[in-house]
Amino acid sequence: MLEARRRSSRIVLQIILTLLVIPFLLPLIAMVQGSLAGQGWGNYVAVLSVPELPLFFRNSAIIAVATIVFVYVLTMGAAFGFAKLHVRGKAFYFWLLIAALTLPEVVLLTPLFATMTSLNLYNTYWAVILPLTALQLPFTVLLARNFMEGIPDEIIEAARIDGANTFQGFWYIVLPLTRPIAAAIIVFTLLGAWNDYLLPLVFLVDPTTQTITQLPQFFVGQFSNDQTKVLASAVITALPEIIAYLCLQRLFERGLSAGALK
Amino acid sequence: MSSKSGRGVARRRSFLRPTGYAWILPALVFCVGLLYYSVGYTGYISTLDWNGTAPDPTHVGSANYGRAFADPVFWEAIQHTVISFVVTFTISTILGFVFAALLHSRPFFGGVYKVVLFVPVVLAPAIMAPVFRQIFANDGQFNWLLDHLGLGALAQPWLAQSGTALGVILAITIWGGTGVTFILYFAAMGQIDPELLEAAELDGAGNIRRLVSIIWPNVRGTTIALATLSAIGALKTFDIPYLVTTGGPNFATEFLGTLIYRMSIPLGAVGYGAALSILLLLIALVFAILLNARRDKGEGRNDA
Numbered sequence: 001m002l003e004a005r006r007r008s009s010r011i012v013l014q015i016i017l018t019l020l021v022i023p024f025l026l027p028l029i030a031m032v033q034g035s036l037a038g039q040g041w042g043n044y045v046a047v048l049s050v051p052e053l054p055l056f057f058r059n060s061a062i063i064a065v066a067t068i069v070f071v072y073v074l075t076m077g078a079a080f081g082f083a084k085l086h087v088r089g090k091a092f093y094f095w096l097l098i099a100a101l102t103l104p105e106v107v108l109l110t111p112l113f114a115t116m117t118s119l120n121l122y123n124t125y126w127a128v129i130l131p132l133t134a135l136q137l138p139f140t141v142l143l144a145r146n147f148m149e150g151i152p153d154e155i156i157e158a159a160r161i162d163g164a165n166t167f168q169g170f171w172y173i174v175l176p177l178t179r180p181i182a183a184a185i186i187v188f189t190l191l192g193a194w195n196d197y198l199l200p201l202v203f204l205v206d207p208t209t210q211t212i213t214q215l216p217q218f219f220v221g222q223f224s225n226d227q228t229k230v231l232a233s234a235v236i237t238a239l240p241e242i243i244a245y246l247c248l249q250r251l252f253e254r255g256l257s258a259g260a261l262k
Numbered sequence: 263m264s265s266k267s268g269r270g271v272a273r274r275r276s277f278l279r280p281t282g283y284a285w286i287l288p289a290l291v292f293c294v295g296l297l298y299y300s301v302g303y304t305g306y307i308s309t310l311d312w313n314g315t316a317p318d319p320t321h322v323g324s325a326n327y328g329r330a331f332a333d334p335v336f337w338e339a340i341q342h343t344v345i346s347f348v349v350t351f352t353i354s355t356i357l358g359f360v361f362a363a364l365l366h367s368r369p370f371f372g373g374v375y376k377v378v379l380f381v382p383v384v385l386a387p388a389i390m391a392p393v394f395r396q397i398f399a400n401d402g403q404f405n406w407l408l409d410h411l412g413l414g415a416l417a418q419p420w421l422a423q424s425g426t427a428l429g430v431i432l433a434i435t436i437w438g439g440t441g442v443t444f445i446l447y448f449a450a451m452g453q454i455d456p457e458l459l460e461a462a463e464l465d466g467a468g469n470i471r472r473l474v475s476i477i478w479p480n481v482r483g484t485t486i487a488l489a490t491l492s493a494i495g496a497l498k499t500f501d502i503p504y505l506v507t508t509g510g511p512n513f514a515t516e517f518l519g520t521l522i523y524r525m526s527i528p529l530g531a532v533g534y535g536a537a538l539s540i541l542l543l544l545i546a547l548v549f550a551i552l553l554n555a556r557r558d559k560g561e562g563r564n565d566a
Contacts, residue, residue, distance in 0.1 A: 002364065002367040013364060017361075017364045017365070020361065021379065023437070024437060027390070027394065030393060031393040034393065034403070073288075077289065080282070086281050086282060087283055087286060093286060099547065102546035102547070106498075106519045106523055107300070107522065107542060107543055109526055109535075110535060113314075114303070115300075131296060138293065195386035216389065216392045216505075220392075234390070234392055238389055238390075242381055244384075245381065253376075253445050257445050257446050257448075257449045
């Protein structure tokens with residue numbers, strides 16, 4: 001992009017880049033440094049020996065996986081219907097779905113609270129999985145439909161001439177072609193579900209159901225506001241996310257850019 | 263759902279598209295059933311004077327809306343949302359654009375810089391909130407840093423003052439959002455025809471000139487996409503102000519999300535919270551319509 005043929009100008013670019021990136025690194029350093037203050041590694045030992053800790057991770061994992069499965073199945077079906085099948089009033093239904101794209105989750109709290117309580121779903125995973133899925137769908141359907149519209153109709157028609165029914169056409173022809181966008185949908189839903197704070201805050205009340213985003217507050221109570229241990233717990237919760245990102249770096253980056261551009 | 267098309271020759275030969283109601287129905291039921299039902303319910307609650315538990319709440323008509331329009335905190339929250347959008351969008355865009363251009367210039371350890379920029383995107387704001395509370399506390403690392411840079415005079419309790427708290431909230435938002443901006447510009451710049459840049463270089467255009475006159479106009483689609491994303495993000499703001507400053511001090515970091523939450527759950531002014539929710543929805547809906555209007559014009563997809 002920028003031309004830096006001479007060694008001196010390359011060094012200048014490198015210095016500018018380094019100076020600009022430092023503010024992004026500092027909070028991460030401060031997090032680790034703060035977590036080692038006071039008792040040092042003892043903070044980590046104290047946090048890791050809290051028996052409830054694995055429960056939070058288990059709950060987050062269950063909620064994330066279930067949400068991803070629901071979102072994926074519903075999205076692929078709906079996107080196929082919108083992109084490749086005949087539906088009268090299609091534009092209206094699509095608009096109905098897309099209008100919810102900008103819906104903030106906070107407006108759902110009161111009605112969901114009343115509904116979840118009356119359905120006995122309060123403090124169960126469902127109270128978070130169902131709204132999370134509904135909130136993800138407008139976006140993922142939009143993504144997947146745009147992608148599927150790029151698949152030529154001729155392939156599907158050829159399959160039909162060969163005797164494949166609609167479902168077989170979807171399963172054997174369309175679905176394998178949608179892998180790139182499926183990756184985007186999974187990454188998006190994973191981040192959305194794993195990092196969600198408000199729904200678990202309102203609908204999940206104890207460590208047997210609560211997710212990792214509630215951990216800082218749990219530890220504030222647990223260690224009577226001992227900041228160093230709260231920070232140690234932040235490092236412990238951040239690590240799996242950072243490791244997952246480093247292992248699936250291209251998937252995350254491509255997923256997020258595919259998501260934002262369509 | 264799918265008809266057994268093997269049954270008749272006529273059906274097999276038909277190039278008419280089969281109907282797809284059954285395919286879109288589950289997603290629609292989910293969305294309409296849960297989201298639209300909730301919105302309708304909220305609309306109803308917004309006409310009540312209700313604490314969330316009383317058996318028969320009083321109907322008050324549009325009184326809750328009147329209360330919102332007369333509530334200075336509501337207007338402050340809207341003002342903060344607008345400020346948040348303008349500031350975070352501007353700064354993230356500039357930073358993301360510059361990072362993308364720099365990292366396209368094959369620096370040493372480019373991959374490492376990329377990871378540093380992108381890790382904040384992956385981390386939950388809820389996890390980072392206590393870290394930022396610590397950093398910007400009176401005895402936190404930020405004041406320590408200022409001190410050691412010889413700027414000790416600037417050290418102050420950043421989160422405890424109305425004048426500085428919003429700035430910190432915006433800084434945290436920018437910290438967490440620039441990675442996305444960068445990745446999008448990085449992808450968009452990869453699509454620019456290299457010959458265009460070479461031609462500009464032959465014509466004697468310097469780095470700055472190329473950035474401004476060639477690269478920036480060529481990633482315009484990305485910039486528009488980022489503007490809409492930022493606007494939606496600003497309307498949905500909740501986690502960071504709630505967890506770092508709980509909307510304070512003195513409502514200095516109140517956003518619509520934090521205001522609605524505080525009214526609906528801890529304060530039990532459920533009817534008023536619902537009216538605020540409906541107002542937030544109306545604003546969000548206007549954005550959704552603008553966004554779709556742009557998409558229909560076919561501008562939305564010409565970017566990388």
